Every structure is written in C-alpha cells, then in structure tokens.
Amino acid sequence: MKQVKGYTILQKQELKELNATGYLLEHDKTKAKVAAIETTDDNKVFSIGFRTPPKDSTGVAHIVEHTVLCGSKEFPVKDPFIELAKGSLNTFLNAMTYPDKTVYPVASCNDKDFQNLMHVYMDAVFYPNIYNEEKIFKQEGWHYHLDSVDGPLTYNGVVFNEMKGVFSSPEQLIERKIQQSLYPDTGYGFESGGDPVDIPDLTYQDYLDFHSKYYHPSNSYIYLYGDMDLEEKLTWMDEKYLSHFDYLKVDSEIKQQKAFAEPAEVEAFYSLAEGESDTDKSYISYNAVTGNSLDRDLYIAFQVLNYVLIQGVGAPVKQALVDAGIGSEIISFFEESICQPFFSIIAKNTEVSKKEEFVKIIRGELEKLVKEGINKDSLNAGLNALEFRYREADFGSYPKGLMYGLQMFDSWLYDSEKPFIHISANDTFKRLREKMEEGYFESLIQTYLLDNTHRSVVTAAPKMGLTAEQDRAEAEKCQRYFDTLSREEKENLVRETEELTRYQEEPTPKEDLEKIPLLSREDIGKKALPFSNMEKDVKGTKVLHHDYFTNGIYYIDLYFDIKPLLSEYAPYISLLTSLIGCVDTDVHDKLAFSNEILQNAGDFTFDTLLSRKYKQPKEYKAFMIFRTKVFEEKTEKVFELLDEALKTSHLDDEKRLKEIVSENASALYMRLISAGHSTAVNRALSYGSQMGKYDEAMNGISYYRFLKQLNDNFDEYKDNTIAILKMLMQEIFTKDKMMAGITCAKDAYEGFEKAFVNFVEKIPEKLEETGNIKPQISFDDRQQNEGFKTAGQVQYVARSGNFVDRGVPYHGSYRVVRAMLSYGFLWNEVRVKGGAYGVMCGFPSSGDGYFVSYRDPKLAETNETYKKVAEYLRSYDAEEREMTKSIIGTISAIDTPLTPRTKGSRSMGAYFSDMKVEDVQRERDEILSTSVENIRRAADMVDAILADGRICVLGNEEKVKENAELFGCIETL
Structure with a gap:
C-alpha cells in the first residue's frame, strides 16, 4: 500500500505467521487510529471501536451499543442491524461491549456486501438516530411500563432484561466481583454491561452525553483485514465520514489501579431456587493482578501457567485442592483483554468456612513449585498447546480476521503504537522456551502470585430467596415512585407506554427500508458446496478421506x-x-x-x-x-x-x-x-x-x-x-x-x-459376549411439559413438535421461514415489544421443529406469541425486495466459510445421513425460488409443531409457579 491521501502511514510490518502485511496509520485531520492487514483471505473484516471506560454501573456503554444500531442519518430504519442480518451475505455481524471498549465488527466474502456493511456501521456509530428519537433509548435500555393508572408500574427494556439474565449466574457474579475487588478505583470497578439495580438511574441526557463524548473519530480504532483495495476503502472512509469531523481531545483514559498495600477480601451472595440445598454451594477465589497487557511474554506465559497449575489433567494446584476436599470443581482463567490482566483460581461447590484452607493450600503448592521447579514436560505441553492453536488459526465459524482484530485490542487500546504485538508471536514462543530453562515461570509465580499484594480473595455464598428479595425491592422501588405521581403524571406514563408500543408496531416506511443497500439474487452463488468422501479400506476398516488442504x-x-x-x-x-x-x-x-x-x-x-x-x-x-x-x-x-x-x-x-x-x-x-x-x-x-x-x-x-x-x-x-x-x-x-x-x-x-x-x-477384532450388567441408575425420568424452577430472574420458553410425523413434508423454503421469523415477527413480538434478549426457531428436515426465547422476562405471553405464528404466515405478504432479503440472509447462514476441519466434518455428516450433493442442491434451489405462497403454506408446518402441545421452560420460580397450568410437572433444576 502506498501513501493514502488524508492519512499518515506510521508503521509497515511483515506479519510472516499470517502471511500478511500490517499497516498502522493515523488519520491526519482527526487522529483516528487505523490498522490494516493486507492478505489474500477473501473473508474480509471491518471493525470500528471506541475506548468507553464506564463511570458507573448504569450500563450506558452497553445501551449505546444496542441503540446506535437502531437507525441513523442515511439509514433511518428502526433496526438496520436486523435488516443486514436478514439481507446480507455477512460472515459476521455484531457489536460487543467490553469493560473498557465498545467494538462494532462486520465481515463478508462478497465485495459489494462488505462495502454495504461498512457503510451502515460507520453511519450508525457517527450519526445515530438516538438524538431524534427517545423511544430507542426506552426500548433498548429501560423504561417505565404502565398499562393503567391503577398500576402496577414496572421496568422493561432489552438491556435491562439481558443483564437480569447475566446477573442470575453465580459464575458471572463471582467473575464480576473479582474484577471489582482488584480495580475498585477505576472503570473496571463498575459493570459496563449495567447492573439491573442501577440501569434505571441512567437518564436520557447522560446517555446522549456519553455517545457525543466517546463516539468521535479522534477516539476511534478502525480495523481492516483481507483481500481488498485498502487505499480505496481508506479514501472512502475519509471522504464520507472522517474528514467531516475536526480533531477533538477526548478524555477516555483507562486508568490503572494503584497496587494494594494489603490483599483485599470481598463477600458476595447469589440466589438459590426453592428446594435447593445450600450445602457445598459456595465459591471461593484467589485472584492476582499480573503486570500489564503490553508485556508480550507475560501475555502468553500466564496462559501457559493456567494450564500448568490448574487446567491440565492432574495439575498440581488443582489436585492439591481436590485432594483436600475443597470444591467439586476447580477452575481458573487468565483475563488478558484488559489493561492490567489478572489470574484467578476458583473453587466451586465448597463452603466459605474453607477459605483460609483454600488460600493456604494454593500458596503452599505455589511455594513448592518455586522451590522444586515446575515439571518441564508440563511447561512444554502448555506451550505446545498454545502454539498449535496459534499456528492452526482455526476459530471455527468465526472469521480469522475478526479474531486477530479483537486480539489486537489487547495491546492497541493501551498503546496506540502497538497493534500487532500479540498476533505476531513466533518470537515470543521461542523466547519462552529459552526462558523456561532459566526459571522464568517460577519467577512469575513468586512475583505475581506469592509476593504480590495486589490480589484478592472473593467468596460467593448462596442465599435462599435472594431473587424474590430482589424482585420485591424492584417492585417496591417502582411503587414508591408510582406513589409520588399525580394522576396526570400517571396518565402521561400510560400514554408513553402506549406510544412506545405503537412505535414498535409501526412498520418502517418503504422508502426508508429501500435506503439499506441490498444485493440481488444474482449475487448469490447457485451451486451447493460438494462433499469430499473417498472410501478406502485399511486392513478391513473403512476409512473416508476428505480431501482438503x-x-x-x-x-x-x-x-x-x-x-x-x-x-x-x-x-x-x-x-x-x-x-x-x-x-x-x-x-x-x-x-x-x-x-x-x-x-x-x-x-x-x-x-x-x-x-x-x-x-x-x-x-x-x-x-x-x-x-x-x-x-x-x-x-x-x-x-x-x-x-x-x-x-x-x-x-x-x-x-x-x-x-x-x-x-x-x-x-x-x-x-x-x-x-x-x-x-x-x-x-x-x-x-x-x-x-x-x-x-x-x-x-x-x-x-x-x-x-x-x-x-x-x-x-x-x-x-x-x-x-x-x-x-x-x-x-x-x-x-x-x-x-x-x-x-x-x-x-x-x-x-x-x-x-x-x-x-x-x-485393536481387538470382535469380542465375545461380555455379559449384560444391569445399571442401578435409570435415566428415563422425563415427563412431558416440564417447568424447571431456577434462581434466575428470566425465562427460556421452548415449544416443540414434529411436523413430518403429522404428514407435513420438509421443504427448503422452511429455512427462509426460519430466517424471516427470527428476524421479523418473533423478533418484534418477543424481543422488541416483550423485552427478551433473543428468540429463535428451527424447522429441520427431520421435522423436529421448535421455538425458544432467551433471557425472556415473559412466559405465558411468549407462548401465546408462538401460537400466533401460523396465523401470521397464512396472511403473509411481501414484495420482491423483502423476499430477496430473506433469501439472501438464509443463504448467508449456509455459505459461512468453513475451515478444513469443518469441511471434513460436513462431508462425514452427509455420509452418515445418506445425504447426497443432489439433496443439498435441491434444498438450495428451493430456498432460492421461495415465494410468498411457500411462506403461507408453511403455516401448516407450524400448526403441526404446536399440535403436539410440547412445552419446556427454565425460569424464575415464581413465574413458573404462576403458570402451573402449562406444565405436567414443576421441578427445581
């Protein structure tokens, strides 16, 4: 890449391990930071990120992340994210809130599609509709919900309910408390996703102020990866967006926590469901801050120690804790994606009374390892495992370029001149093998896990009925506010609730929808991906060879x-x-x-x-x-x-x-x-x-x-x-x-x-009869239609049934129906209006269809929504553009680039199921030719699924009991 107008190239680096060239640039006018990786990979990636350190636990960064993707200046539709999910060939499309940053990544193998995705995302972050429409904040963040002046007044909102689900997990609780215990004086001491107790304290103005402060090119980190014309992309970004802003000095400093004089101790509590025993249900953790994320040796070395100390089978610290009866499960993690990484060892299913013994055993084993030396085979094994993963670069369904980009933030966010240090690690592995012989890993244990006072011990104990207590506190808080309102103010809240519902129900005008760029059906490949199954015989054993590089x-x-x-x-x-x-x-x-x-x-x-x-x-x-x-x-x-x-x-x-x-x-x-x-x-x-x-x-x-x-x-x-x-x-x-x-x-x-x-x-040929041993534990314990009580505050509502068994044959158009419902009717009813974090459905060729919600504040209402699906499909009508959009979104999910391993697994799966490439091609043809009539006919398929009347719910114990008539039995999970 040559010099590009509007930018200064600060670095050019050969990334040999990636077979790529890395560039670090700065936008001249705004000082926006840009990293680009030039490679032959056609799965192109773009992301834009911002430093967003939180100042409280209202979840403002998380709510902004949700809401900027709810319409913008050039694309004033209510949910461009869903329009892209429905109608693009994306290989990745999402946005993520971290403890100190917010990132918006997209990926696609199609050049035109990739440009469209970049355009919508750049417009979303810099020119969102949030300043013109407060209802976006209410829908995605939080709002007062009031149906009648007589009450009751409640909170609702997508992020509010999502975080209720997150806060229901004891593991999430202790991880959050660990971070807060280690960084109490910094942004890491707050919950960037939002604490449900604090989210309703966020005002609309504070939320707007957060966006206007941090979402500026001068505070941005822009990333490009793949086989593209980088100069063209950079020029477009400059002319279309960056050059329209002036430089702004943004105070987004990520402050470091000053080391403690003494280790900290923190106690926390989580809820147990009714009927659960509280014996051996506590968590204890030993946590230590381990330097900073810019030390490339430490960055990998603590991942190795994670294996050596805890995660390896028979690892010494874990084994010592297990032998002492401290916890049924010992886990650990190294959090490397923040400014000051930390290492944690956690005992699960234990008692808080074992805290001193827990700490004593850990420190005793660590001292022993320092004194006697770490098993070199274990160190080599840990290094080999990490290096194998690094060289293989197989991230499953996630684009390689996406994972490189996210990893780059582990250094780039904290030193704008060091984006590539963790993705170019060959020298680091070589250096660590040399240091291994010099006692380096033992010295890390001594320095960071033993002598270091910047550490903590955090416990989380069970508390029966805590969820009910929290629900009561929330209801009382709403009631106290409700009691301060005049009748006129209550009528205003009822009106605002109705206006929000109307806003959610109003379709986006056709002329606005057409502003979202859309590919045509001609842009979609017509041929199905073939299988590779070559049968061989090795000494009488059948072998299928999948020929892929x-x-x-x-x-x-x-x-x-x-x-x-x-x-x-x-x-x-x-x-x-x-x-x-x-x-x-x-x-x-x-x-x-x-x-x-x-x-x-x-x-x-x-x-x-x-x-x-x-x-x-x-x-x-x-x-x-x-x-x-x-x-x-x-x-x-x-x-x-x-x-x-x-x-x-x-x-x-x-x-x-x-x-x-x-x-x-x-x-x-x-x-x-x-x-x-x-x-x-x-x-x-x-x-x-x-x-x-x-x-x-x-x-x-x-x-x-x-x-x-x-x-x-x-x-x-x-x-x-x-x-x-x-x-x-x-x-x-x-x-x-x-x-x-x-x-x-x-x-x-x-x-x-x-x-x-x-x-x-x-291997033995064929054994003689070994005899039948009758199991003492039977497993066929299910009853149809079960409600499982949990200590959580949200529900997971599932319905299922088999449409093939009821005489409805499978058709490829059902995959289009799935995409259309997941990002259309169900999305609007269950997420947008109902406040659930997500909703899904599936209609596979086996006939085993299902509907399910995710982190859902509702139960009966969601079940009723499922019952309305067939009626919706029977009256479905759409123009060609809408049909094309759903077909493109369906094909996008099918055509996700596959790694060699997944290609092999796909071929083997086809062999076992007797699926031929002709079957896959027929299904693809049925998808590509899906019509409005196909969609309407799918109503019979949905009726067949629901006719079986099968329901299973995991959820809040009070909600489950309130809806007892839906279940054949109710039990605690």
Whole structure:
C-alpha cells in the first residue's frame, strides 16, 4: 500500500505467521487510529471501536451499543442491524461491549456486501438516530411500563432484561466481583454491561452525553483485514465520514489501579431456587493482578501457567485442592483483554468456612513449585498447546480476521503504537522456551502470585430467596415512585407506554427500508458446496478421506458404533468419554499422560454423535468419536497413546472417578443454566423422539441428574458403575465397530494410512459376549411439559413438535421461514415489544421443529406469541425486495466459510445421513425460488409443531409457579 491521501502511514510490518502485511496509520485531520492487514483471505473484516471506560454501573456503554444500531442519518430504519442480518451475505455481524471498549465488527466474502456493511456501521456509530428519537433509548435500555393508572408500574427494556439474565449466574457474579475487588478505583470497578439495580438511574441526557463524548473519530480504532483495495476503502472512509469531523481531545483514559498495600477480601451472595440445598454451594477465589497487557511474554506465559497449575489433567494446584476436599470443581482463567490482566483460581461447590484452607493450600503448592521447579514436560505441553492453536488459526465459524482484530485490542487500546504485538508471536514462543530453562515461570509465580499484594480473595455464598428479595425491592422501588405521581403524571406514563408500543408496531416506511443497500439474487452463488468422501479400506476398516488442504495437519476422527448400547447405558457412555485420557494408565499417571498428549497433538478428545438419516429421520446412527489433530510426524505416537488409553486406563480408580463425576456434574449444571435456551429445546425435543431422548440422556438434564445421583450416592453405585464402564470399554472399542475419517490433502493421505495400519492391527477384532450388567441408575425420568424452577430472574420458553410425523413434508423454503421469523415477527413480538434478549426457531428436515426465547422476562405471553405464528404466515405478504432479503440472509447462514476441519466434518455428516450433493442442491434451489405462497403454506408446518402441545421452560420460580397450568410437572433444576 502506498501513501493514502488524508492519512499518515506510521508503521509497515511483515506479519510472516499470517502471511500478511500490517499497516498502522493515523488519520491526519482527526487522529483516528487505523490498522490494516493486507492478505489474500477473501473473508474480509471491518471493525470500528471506541475506548468507553464506564463511570458507573448504569450500563450506558452497553445501551449505546444496542441503540446506535437502531437507525441513523442515511439509514433511518428502526433496526438496520436486523435488516443486514436478514439481507446480507455477512460472515459476521455484531457489536460487543467490553469493560473498557465498545467494538462494532462486520465481515463478508462478497465485495459489494462488505462495502454495504461498512457503510451502515460507520453511519450508525457517527450519526445515530438516538438524538431524534427517545423511544430507542426506552426500548433498548429501560423504561417505565404502565398499562393503567391503577398500576402496577414496572421496568422493561432489552438491556435491562439481558443483564437480569447475566446477573442470575453465580459464575458471572463471582467473575464480576473479582474484577471489582482488584480495580475498585477505576472503570473496571463498575459493570459496563449495567447492573439491573442501577440501569434505571441512567437518564436520557447522560446517555446522549456519553455517545457525543466517546463516539468521535479522534477516539476511534478502525480495523481492516483481507483481500481488498485498502487505499480505496481508506479514501472512502475519509471522504464520507472522517474528514467531516475536526480533531477533538477526548478524555477516555483507562486508568490503572494503584497496587494494594494489603490483599483485599470481598463477600458476595447469589440466589438459590426453592428446594435447593445450600450445602457445598459456595465459591471461593484467589485472584492476582499480573503486570500489564503490553508485556508480550507475560501475555502468553500466564496462559501457559493456567494450564500448568490448574487446567491440565492432574495439575498440581488443582489436585492439591481436590485432594483436600475443597470444591467439586476447580477452575481458573487468565483475563488478558484488559489493561492490567489478572489470574484467578476458583473453587466451586465448597463452603466459605474453607477459605483460609483454600488460600493456604494454593500458596503452599505455589511455594513448592518455586522451590522444586515446575515439571518441564508440563511447561512444554502448555506451550505446545498454545502454539498449535496459534499456528492452526482455526476459530471455527468465526472469521480469522475478526479474531486477530479483537486480539489486537489487547495491546492497541493501551498503546496506540502497538497493534500487532500479540498476533505476531513466533518470537515470543521461542523466547519462552529459552526462558523456561532459566526459571522464568517460577519467577512469575513468586512475583505475581506469592509476593504480590495486589490480589484478592472473593467468596460467593448462596442465599435462599435472594431473587424474590430482589424482585420485591424492584417492585417496591417502582411503587414508591408510582406513589409520588399525580394522576396526570400517571396518565402521561400510560400514554408513553402506549406510544412506545405503537412505535414498535409501526412498520418502517418503504422508502426508508429501500435506503439499506441490498444485493440481488444474482449475487448469490447457485451451486451447493460438494462433499469430499473417498472410501478406502485399511486392513478391513473403512476409512473416508476428505480431501482438503490442511497445511500439514491431520484431522483424524475414529467412529465407534454405540447404538445397540444406548437403551441401557446412554449416560454411562457419556461418562466414559470424560474418563478416557484423564485417568492413570499402566504406563503413565494422568498428569504425564496429559503432557504426552499435548506435546504430540493439538487435540485428543472423546465425544458422542447421533446422526439421522436424511430421508428417513426416524432412523439414526450413534457413535462414540475419538478426535485428534496432529502434525504428520507425530501421528504414529498419537495412535500409540490412544492404544494405551483404550487398553490400560485405570477405570477402577474410585477416587479419580469420584473427582470426575463431581466435576462434570458441577460444570454441566452451569452449562444447562447459562445456555437455558438450548437446555429447554433439547428437553422438549426429547419428549417425542427416541434419538432426542438418548441425546438428552448423554448431554442434558437427564445426564445431569444421573451424575448428581451417582455423586450423591457414590459408595452405593460405584461398583456397578465401574463394572459397566469396563464392560463398555471392551464392547465399544473393537475393529468391527470402528470406521475412520481423515481430513488432509490427497498427497498427505499416505502418511496417515501408514500410522493407522499399526493401530488397526492392535485393536481387538470382535469380542465375545461380555455379559449384560444391569445399571442401578435409570435415566428415563422425563415427563412431558416440564417447568424447571431456577434462581434466575428470566425465562427460556421452548415449544416443540414434529411436523413430518403429522404428514407435513420438509421443504427448503422452511429455512427462509426460519430466517424471516427470527428476524421479523418473533423478533418484534418477543424481543422488541416483550423485552427478551433473543428468540429463535428451527424447522429441520427431520421435522423436529421448535421455538425458544432467551433471557425472556415473559412466559405465558411468549407462548401465546408462538401460537400466533401460523396465523401470521397464512396472511403473509411481501414484495420482491423483502423476499430477496430473506433469501439472501438464509443463504448467508449456509455459505459461512468453513475451515478444513469443518469441511471434513460436513462431508462425514452427509455420509452418515445418506445425504447426497443432489439433496443439498435441491434444498438450495428451493430456498432460492421461495415465494410468498411457500411462506403461507408453511403455516401448516407450524400448526403441526404446536399440535403436539410440547412445552419446556427454565425460569424464575415464581413465574413458573404462576403458570402451573402449562406444565405436567414443576421441578427445581
């Protein structure tokens, strides 16, 4: 890139690891900071970010993030974000509020689409409609809701309800309290997302002042990545936006916390649901500030220590805490994305009374490591794992350029001259390996975790009925305000509530909608992506080779048939996946085995997979999968380790089994709560499907109950469980049940087969009958239509049913219906008007349709909205532009760029489901030709789903009890 008019190039840097060139520029007139990465990646990324340190916990940064995407000068529609989600080929579209910054990223592989996304986002942040329409603030932030002058007066708003959901999680609570405990005198001591108690204190004027202060080019960080004409983009940004502003000195300093003279101690409380025991339900954390984020060695070194001390199997500090009976789960994290990073060790499911012992054990183990030295194999394993991930750069469905851009903020935000130091890390890994021999990691422990007084101990204890107490306090606060109002003021509030509802219901004028740039159907690729499944035979074992370039990495999946075992042993199979590789073997103890794995592979995991037949959805296959990713030269070693694990794992180690059961129960409970929408949908789907029942028994509420029963009555069930696990190990891992998938380039396949042959020759052919061991714990405990009480303040409301079973055949247009409802009718009713954070639906080819809300203040009202969907579809009408928009949005979700690994997984999934590329092409053709008539016909499909009457809700205990008539049973999760 040459010099660009309006900018000064400050740095040019070859980013060899990315095969790219980085540029740091400054906009001459406004001093806006710009970083650009020139590369051949066609998945282009743009983002604009601002330093937004909070001054309180009203959530103003978060509310501004929501509201600038609710219309702007050039695009005066009520929700341009949704218009883009519906009608662009974006590969990423979102906005994020962090503790000290707000970032607006977009990505697309289509040049025209990418320009459109940039244009809408730049207009949104600099010229939002928030100054002209207060209702945007009320809808997305908070407002008084009053239907009648007689009351009751309540709060509502999308961010307000979203943060109620966030504050319902004890893990979120302790993480928030940790940050506040370490940085009490800075912006990090506040909740940038907003505390529901404080959000109603935010005034409209303070909110506008926040935007006008921080959303200025002089306080902006602009990022471009990918294969594009950078000079053209920069010139457009200058001429269209940046040059229209003058330089402004913005005080957005991110203040550093002065180190403490003495460590801090903080106590917090979280709510328990009715009927839950409060025994062993507390959290204790040990937290320390670790330098600053501009130290590139520290940045990676503490990620290594995170593995070495806690996260590795058998890691010494974790093991010492577990052995002492302090907590059923020990977790840790290193928060590197703020100015002063910190490291935390947390014991879950413990008692506050164990706080002193918790601290004593941690410090004792750390002192021992400093004195005796850290296990070099563990350090190497941690470094290898990080370096493998760094070199692979596989971020799943997220664009590579997006993840690089977000990581750049970890340094760029705090030193405007250092955007690239953490994404160009080859030298750092090399340096850390040298420093490892000089006691560097031991010195970090001494300096930051032992001698450092800038640390804290934070506890979070359960408090029965706290949610109800908070709800009462909120209602009383509203009532006190209501009592101060005159009748005229109450009538004004009723009128404002009605006006907000009318505003939300009013469609955006057609002429404004047409201002949002839109691609045409001709811009969409017509051909479906093919599969790559080449069948091979290796010593009688079927191998499917997925021919994709992987840059020297083998992605290996071994599939073992488990279908005949599911009816009796589904949860035991899931438990077995957590044990293999995490227990001692005849050759290695668990720590040594874990280190061996990470020194030789980037992945070594077991999981389960259930796959339906595409045209016969009642038929399915079920597998236990072993997954690994490995460089060619290490493949044989990894198969040796797999053979060792399958043949010599100590499954009869009662102590280790109890640890894993306890840890898994704790982790799964938090996952079920935090992803309440998925939990509710999967449970609802299990009511009417055998495959759904088994999937839920291995991953959902049924599996959690199995783990809890085993954990609470371990001595009673341990012998039976161990016997079943040993039997399953013999039953599952035989040659006759195995097939393999390998993703690599054609010319690399031979190296895989050479290593795989040796493994195939060692695996048992087919075992004789091992005998049937009857499980003592049954898992088929579901009743249809369940309400699960939680201590949270929001709901997750799911409805499900199977439309194929009721005679409605699948059609590709249902994917368009899904996109249209998710970003149209359901969005407007459940999120915009109802105040939920999100709402989703799905109508897959299996017929298992569903609707579900996310962080929803309502319950019965949301269920009623689902019932109105079919009526809405029957009367649906739209012009060609609206149909095109929905079709483009649908194809965008399908055409997300895939990594080599996901391409391989997609091909294997098609093989298992007997889906041919012709089937995918037919579905794509049906999507592209979707008409208004197709949309109307989908009403029958929705009727069929709801006809089954299946509902499952996770939510606030009072809300669930208020709606008892919807449920066959109500239980505490």
